[in-house]
Amino acid sequence: MVHVVLWGALKSASGGKDAVDVEARDIRELFRKLEAEYPGMKPHIDRGIAVSINGTIYRDTWSQTIPPDTEIYLLPRIAGG
Amino acid sequence: MSGVHVTTTINGDEVDFVCPADETLLDALRNRLGLTGAKEGCGTGDCGACSVILDGRLVCSCLVLGAEAQGRKIETIEGMADGEKLHPLQRLFISHAALQCGICTPGFLIAAKNLLEMNPDPTEEEIRFGLAGNLCRCTGYDKIVRAVQAAAKEMRGA
Amino acid sequence: MPLDTSYTGQKFKLVGTRPLRPDGIDKVTGRAKYGADAFAPGQLVGRVLRSPHAHAKIKKIDTSKAEKLAGVKAVITSADLPDYTNGDRGMFDILENCMARDKVFYDGHAVAAVAAIDADTARKALKLIKVDYEILPHVTDVDEAIKPKAPILHDDIFTEGVEPKPKKPSNIAKRTEFGHGDVEQGFKEADIVIEKTFKTEQTHQGYIEPHACLANVGPDGQGEMWVTTQGHFVYRNQCAQLLGMDISKLRVTASEIGGGFGGKTHIWAEPLALALSRKANRPVKLVMSREEVFRASGPTSSTSIDVKIGARKDGTITAATATLRYASGPFYGMWAELGAMTSFACYDLKNVKSVGYEVLVNRPKVAAYRAPSAPMAAFAVESVIDEIAKKIGMDPVEFRIKNAAKEGTKSSYGPVYGPIGIGPTLEAAKNHPHMKAPLKKNQGRGMACGFWFNFGGQTCTSININPDGTAVVAVGTIDVGGSRASMSLMAAEELGIPYENVRCVVADTSSLGHNDMSDGSRVTFSSGMATVIAARNAIKVLCQRAAKMWDIPEDAVVWEDGCAKPAGANAGTFPPLTLKEIAAAAANTGGPIAGHNEFVADGAGVSFATHICDVEVDPETGATKILRYTVIQDAGKAIHPSYVEGQYQGGAAQGIGWALNEEYIYGKDGRLQNPGFLDYRIPVCSDLPFIDTVILEIPNPNHPYGVRGVGETSIVPPLAAIANAVSNAVGVRMTHIPMSPPRILKAIEGGPA
Structure with a gap:
């Protein structure tokens, strides 16, 4: 089980929860399950969500594996200059 | 026309x-x-x-x-260059990393050449005011001033 | 198998040295070709008609007279740019920003464009276009825009991120929130709580080269574009979509770029040039004037920020909150969100909360500007940090060291940090001679910290080994500050050949796969990593070829010092084969030798800096002089230290301009009053001292050389460091950036300004 911590803008999509638990082996599966359970997250996922796993931020590598029982953080896909 | x-x-x-x-x-x-x-x-x-x-x-x-x-x-x-031979300012701008994007570089080189022709031994302040009509947004001017100082020294044969 | 890109602690021969940059000669002789330096046979001049109104409905545009003018070859309006965005609101905003559709949203918003045989004819044609506007009330100030009676820009935007969904449209496009812990409880535990409100004005990236392109589209739907950009692949993809073209049919070649700093990560007039060219069936060169650059290409946000921090007498911060209102221009942005994420990133906080509001105003669409949104948040937070330290009676550096984030800290925006540099930059500041230098009357010293994420992204690099043993590195990321030198260093390091034997070029969009832009301080990290991997792939081929030449198994060959060698005694005894010898034999061992890499560079290392600044304020005029400036920043690994220093110095100088002078000034009529370098004054040479730099190298564990990326963080601390220095010099807390002479005088004479 992966403990997924949400940032503010996602809380309304999850019914006000700060975090949700999802069974997922990689980022692709994580997004698929989040979308299925919380349809309100789809626009955010479409716009781009980055995933922080053990301190490393992944923006695009959806095949990135998530170790079991990890606490991960979802973040907006940031822009830079 | x-x-x-x-x-x-x-x-x-x-x-x-x-x-x-x-x-x-x-x-x-x-x-x-x-x-x-x-x-x-x-x-x-x-x-x-x-x-x-x-x-x-x-x-x-x-x-x-x-x-x-x-x-x-x-x-x-x-x-500015004499055939294959770069002007000292041109050469020292490269070796001092005095350019990043390079869009302002031709203007700076022309202004610095003119400055050193009028004042071969300028102080740092004279260089800074002498080049105050040229904008650079990349470098913070640090390496430009150092390159001009080095060129002045070299051109004076010091 | 996933690529192993982890840091290995490898010893370097070339990386870390300071060779001459490959584009140096071109740039000191005037030969380097920038956006406006290209010519095509039969080219026309493109010009854009822009709205003089801040907010208006477009009732009618009559272009008939302009079309009839001799020498005019094409006139376009939004009718020539049908909507191909297919429900993608972000792309539709870009389309609408490039050319107004039903409404104009800011002074300078494009409404029509012409292509003519010369500039004079184009100018005359613009005057013949009649636009019938219905002027609407406007709002340009971030705080005014969120008041209940403010004119609403879009009646279909309802604040996102609030429950329940609002019933009335709003200029607040989005609310976002970050943090953890219980801030109310944290404030109860504090001995001292300080709360203040800050404002920062809008600034422009101020690149010296205006936007420029040469577009050429034929009736067969094929096109080419030469353009100054930070990301030619992204420009290609977006332009192709907006024009309804196949991506394969639009080939984009990037010119040398005359500065971007985020401003050239967005398309502006490029789709108009392409549409004009398509309509005229001639090449069209479109170069913005400086006034257009200011009025109609993206500046950064103006902001208004509340910060509240509580601490115990021993110097421990118990709670911190920030509410950040960032203007994003007339379209949805993520600028307050970035401010909210970065605001407290330097500190190890138990209880922290930051809330961001994206605010729509009648100003140009905000674009990224070097570590976008972080400098303003840092200004507000680091000012309050300084105030608290003073109240407690603690040295500001010690106070920050006590509360600094470290490896294992849960950051204010969520993730837990790996090895980071905030502590080491603070320790270096504490021990730097600058901190102990004496100050005179009217002088003050300030310091501040800053954070930026850095990121990676999609990257594609090819290395071709030539028959003479030299190598060409083709990258897809624009060289904004010397990256071709860094790429050449890394390729030469891996291949074991001299730096001079490597030539790095920025390939056009038809020669490589997609590359993300040169933004997020990502080039040396991402393209560098792709270059290292591509070189290692080329080495695999070189070893295979050596094996063939020796007639031994491939795995019996190793690569050392630029040579293939038998792996051990069992492999046979052969003298080493140099890269040059293997390359010369390539035709008979299997053909061309190359190494490629296409990947997503993830795992960029977060970046921290601490700046120290001394100022002198003239109490009669309010003018501030920067006396001394020191930048201390973690680079991870400095590939070419001269250009790392250059990034540190350049970011500091931009921050100094922002802190003291630069601002967009709007009149009551909603028009920009200072769209030129005379009245929008960026720092000149005589405004600045030498800028000292200290490069720390705390390796990023996710890059083979430990690179973090260095481009952006250097602009984050200056607003705060200078505000702290000025506040210390005048004895009044400065809360409004820029600290222009009138604002400082007002502060000295009558309290806060």
Whole structure:
């Protein structure tokens, strides 16, 4: 089980929860399950969500594996200059 | 289009061009003579990217009319190196990493050359004020000033 | 198998040295070709007609007279740019920003464009276009825009991120929130709580080269574009979509770039040039004037920020909150969100909360500007940090060291940090001679910290080994500050050949796969990593070829010092084969030798800096002089230290301009009053001292050389460091950036300004 911590803008999509638990082996599966359970997250996922796993931020590598029982953080896909 | 016929000397070569009476020297250099080393950063004389030397005097070529070049002598960045041999300022700008994007570099080199011709041994403050008409957004001027200091020293043979 | 990109602690021969940059000669002789330096046979001049109104409905545009003018070859309006965005609101905003559709949203918003045989004809044609506007009330100030009676820009935007969904449209496009712990409880535990409100004005990236392109589209739907950009692949993809073209049919070549700093990560007039060219069936060169650059290409946000921090007498911060209102121009942005994420990133906080509001105003669409949104948040937070330290009676550096984030800290925006540099930059500041230098009357010293994420992204690099043993590195990321030198260093390091034997070029969009832009301080990290991997792939091929030449198994060959060698005694005894010898034999061992890499560079290392600044304020004029400036920043690994220093110095100088002078000034009529370098004054040489730099190298564990990325963080601390220095010099807390002479005088004479 992966403990997924949400940032503010996602809380309304999850019914006000700060975090949700999802069974997922990689980022692709994580997004698929989040979308299925919380349809309100789809626009955010479409716009781009980055995933922080053990301190490393992944923006695009959806095949990135998530170790079991990890606490991960979802973040907006940031822009830079 | 009725234009003005202009005969002028650029980097030692006599050239002719025809331009409208209200065309800037910068546009004439860039669009009629293919000398695109002078850049337009503002068109209002604020950035110095279009600097050239006109009869020994540093000017913004965006503030000079092409027609005013008649019978004058113009030095541009394209004439700064002597064949294969770079001017010390050109060489030291590269070795001091005094450029990043490089858009302001031709203007700085022309302005610095003019400065060192008038004042071969400038203080740091004189360099900073001497180059205050040229904008650089990348470097914070640190390495530019150091490159000019090094060039001044080398050119004095010190 | 996933690529192993982890840091190995490898010893370097070339990386870390300072060779001459490959584009140096071109740039000091005037030969380097920038956006406006290209010519095409039969090219036309493109010009854009822009709205003089801040907010208006477009009732009618009559272009008939302009079309009839001799020498005019094409006139376009939004009718020539049908909507191909297919429900993608972000792309539709870009389309609408490039050319207004039903409404104009800011002074400078494009409404029509012409292509003509020369500039004079194009100018005359613009004057013949009649636009019938219905002027609407406007709002340009971030705080005014969120008041209940403010004119609403879009009646279909309802604040996102609030429950329940609002019933009325709003200029607040989005609310976002970050943090953890219980801030109310944290404030109860504090001995001292300080709360203040700050404002920062809008600034422009101020690149010296205006936007420029040369577009060429034929009736067969094929096109080419030469353009100054930070990301030619992204420009290609977006332009192709907006014009309804196949991506394969639009080939984009990037010119040398005359500065971008985020401003050239967005398309502006490029789709108009392409549409004009398509309509005229001639090449069209479109170069923005400086005034257009200011009025109509993206500045950064103006902001208004509340910060509240509580601490115990021993110097421990118990709670911190920030509410950040960032203007994003007339379209949805993520700028307050970035401010909210970065605001407290330097500190190890138990209880922290930051809330961001994206605010729509009648100003140009905000674009990224170097570590976008972080400098303003840092200004507000680091000012309050300084105030608290003073109240407690603690040295500001010690106070920050006590509360600094470290490896294992849960950051204020969520993730737990790996090895990071905030502590080491603070320790270096504490021990730097600058901190102990004496100050005179009217002088003050300030310091501040800053954070930026850095990121990676999609990257594609090819290395071709030539028959003479030299190598060409083709990258897809624009060189904004010397990256071709860094790429060449890394390729030469891996291949074991001299730096001079490597030539790095920025390939056009038809020569490589997609690359993300040169943004997020990502180039040396991402393209560098792709270059290292591509070189290692080329080495695999070189070893295979050596094996063939020796007629031994491939796995019996190793690569050392630029040579293939037998792996051990069992492999046979052969003298080493140099890269040059293997390359010369390539035709008979299997053909061309190359190494490629296409990947997503993830795992960029977060970046921290600490700046120290001394100022002198003239109490009569309010003018501030920067006396001394020191930048201390973690680079991870400095590939070419001269250009790392250059990034540190350049970011500091931009921050100094922002802190003291630069601001967009709007009149009551909603028009920009200072769209030129005379009245929008960026720092000149005589405004600045030498800028000292200290490069720390705390390796990023996710890059083979430890690179973090260095481009952006250097602009984050200056607003705060200078505000702290000025506040210390004048004895009044400065809360409004820029600290222009009138604002400082007002502060000295009558309290806060």
